[in-house]
Amino acid sequence: MAQQKATNITWHEAIVTVEDRERLLNQKGCVIWFTGLSGSGKSTLANAVEQLLHQQNHHTYVLDGDNVRHGLNKNLGFSPEDREENIRRIGEVAKLFADAGTIVMTAFISPYRTDRDQARELIAEGRFVEVFVDCPLDVCEERDTKGLYKKARAGEIKEFTGISAPYESPLDPEVTVNTAELSLEESAQAVIASLVKTGLVPADN
Amino acid sequence: MAQQKATNITWHEAIVTVEDRERLLNQKGCVIWFTGLSGSGKSTLANAVEQLLHQQNHHTYVLDGDNVRHGLNKNLGFSPEDREENIRRIGEVAKLFADAGTIVMTAFISPYRTDRDQARELIAEGRFVEVFVDCPLDVCEERDTKGLYKKARAGEIKEFTGISAPYESPLDPEVTVNTAELSLEESAQAVIASLVKTGLVPADN
Numbered sequence: 203m204a205q206q207k208a209t210n211i212t213w214h215e216a217i218v219t220v221e222d223r224e225r226l227l228n229q230k231g232c233v234i235w236f237t238g239l240s241g242s243g244k245s246t247l248a249n250a251v252e253q254l255l256h257q258q259n260h261h262t263y264v265l266d267g268d269n270v271r272h273g274l275n276k277n278l279g280f281s282p283e284d285r286e287e288n289i290r291r292i293g294e295v296a297k298l299f300a301d302a303g304t305i306v307m308t309a310f311i312s313p314y315r316t317d318r319d320q321a322r323e324l325i326a327e328g329r330f331v332e333v334f335v336d337c338p339l340d341v342c343e344e345r346d347t348k349g350l351y352k353k354a355r356a357g358e359i360k361e362f363t364g365i366s367a368p369y370e371s372p373l374d375p376e377v378t379v380n381t382a383e384l385s386l387e388e389s390a391q392a393v394i395a396s397l398v399k400t401g402l403v404p405a406d407n
Numbered sequence: 408m409a410q411q412k413a414t415n416i417t418w419h420e421a422i423v424t425v426e427d428r429e430r431l432l433n434q435k436g437c438v439i440w441f442t443g444l445s446g447s448g449k450s451t452l453a454n455a456v457e458q459l460l461h462q463q464n465h466h467t468y469v470l471d472g473d474n475v476r477h478g479l480n481k482n483l484g485f486s487p488e489d490r491e492e493n494i495r496r497i498g499e500v501a502k503l504f505a506d507a508g509t510i511v512m513t514a515f516i517s518p519y520r521t522d523r524d525q526a527r528e529l530i531a532e533g534r535f536v537e538v539f540v541d542c543p544l545d546v547c548e549e550r551d552t553k554g555l556y557k558k559a560r561a562g563e564i565k566e567f568t569g570i571s572a573p574y575e576s577p578l579d580p581e582v583t584v585n586t587a588e589l590s591l592e593e594s595a596q597a598v599i600a601s602l603v604k605t606g607l608v609p610a611d612n
Contacts, residue, residue: 217454217458218454218457218467223461223466226464249423253423261428261432261507262423265503269506273499274499274503277492287482291496294478295479298470298474298478298479298500301474302466302509304509
C-alpha cells in the first residue's frame, strides 16, 4: 500500500461524495424508470439501453423482477399494500444506486401514478427519467411472453394489470416509446437521445 | 449516436453481465460487511476504507444508517423481527450492488450471527468480507458518540446492544480490527490488506 497516499487523508472527514464517484465514472447518477403493461417490453428495452450505455463505458444496472422480486422483495405479495411497498422499496434502492453515481434502470409495471411520483420525489431534479413503454393492450396480450394474460383471462390470476386492475398511464413522462411501432433499436435510441438532450450522458461522437 | 455500434448488438440477448461491468470498473464486485457495537467505529472505518479505495479509482458505496434507516428501512422499528428484516434487506441490497460490480460496504451493528451468515450466503464465495470492528464495550461507552449509551443506561432505550441486548461476536471473520488499539489509518489499511491478499483489489503500486 502507498502509505504516502493514506497520510494525505483528512481522516475525520473521510467522506467520498456522490460528486467524487460521478467524477470517477465520468457520468451522472440517475434513475431511468420504465413503466408499462406486462409484455410491453420494459425489461427488454432496459437491457437494450443498458447495452448501448455500457458500450459507451457507462456504469449501469437494471433492477427488474428477476433480481428484486426473488430477493429484496420476496416477502411481498400482490395485495394493494404490498404492491405499493414493492414500488417504494424499488424507488429507495434506485436512489441508493443514483447516489453511488450509477445509471440505474428500473423495469416494473408500476401501474399507479402516485407510486411512480413518490419514486420521482426521492430523486434529485433532472435525475429521474420516466419512460412510458406504450404498447396497446391487444399487442401485449398477443405477445403474452409469460402466458400471464391467458391466465388472467381465465381468472387464474386476480387483479392483473390491464385486465382486472388499472394501469394509469404517465401524464408527462420524459420519454414515450411505442414498442408496437418502433423497433427495439429505435426504442433504445429514443431513450438515449433523451439522456443526451438533458445532459445526463454526453453525445457519443 | 453511432448507428454502426447499435447494429452490432444482438438485440434479443442484450444482457450486460456482472463480468462486463467488472471489466469496465477493473475490479470485483464484493461486500465488505462491518459489524460491531455502537461507537466501535464501523461507519468511520467504512468511510476511511472507501476513501482509500476511491483514491485507487475503485467504484465504492457505503450503506449505513444515514442512507438506509431513513430510506429503504424507514418503515422498520427495533423489534426482533424488524431488526432481522433490517439486516435481511441490507444483505439483499448489498447483493445488488456487488452484482453491479461495485465494492459495497455495510456499516450496521448487525449483532446476530444468524443474520450476518444469511447475508453471507447471498453473496458468491470469496466476495463477502466480514470485518469485526472489535472495540471493548467500556471504550465504546466512553466515546458515546451519539449519547445512546447514556440513554440505554438510564433505561430510556430498551434492548440496546451491549447493554440490554446481546452482541454475538463473529466466530471466523475475514478481518478483525481493534479500533481501541489501532489508529483509523492502521485499521483501514488492515481491511485493504485483506482485500489485496484475496485478490479482490490489486496491490497499489
